[in-house]
Amino acid sequence: MAISQSMCTSFKVGILGADFNFDTGTAQIFKVALFTSVATLSAATTAYSTSDEVVGTGYSAGGKTLTVSQVPTSTGTTAFIDFADVTWTTATITARGALIYLFDGATNPSIAVLDFGGDKTSTAGDFTIQFPAADASNAILRIA
Secondary structure, three states: OOEOOEEOHHHHHHHHOOOOOOOOOOOOEEEEEEEOOOOOEOOOOOEOOOOOEOOOEOOOOOOEEEOEEEEEEEEOOEEEEEEOOEEEEEEEEEEEEEEEEEEOOOOOEEEEEEEEEEEEEEEEEEEEEOOOOOOOOOOOEEEO
16 A cells, blocks of 8 residues: 555546636635555545545544635746645544545545655644645646
8 A cells, every 4th residue: 555645647637627626716625635554545546535544533534625725826837726734633643645635525536645754643632734835846736
């Protein structure tokens, strides 16, 4: 089993089909779910699944809703967006990675896989995903 940091291939196809809209104020809901070290997540991941998702105090299946904090923009030839950091409070969980996906209530298509580089644990405390700077070199979602 492995988690590999990547933008999902099905997301790239979905962009070309206009399946995703990251403008703030839209009806689309983006979520991030946490996964254990036995999960297999990569560019080939096509949709959110509860298989190998984290279970623990302060965490609910499906993860948390993300807030788009940087509307689609560009610098040079790179387009990017950003999300606000997300925190599970008073959580007792261990996660190895995460999946960002579009919550549509049906297919829940995947967007990106986050690899934490090792297990991260919180014990009755905050578990936070801090997204990188919203710029052409660092934003979590960028297309060059």
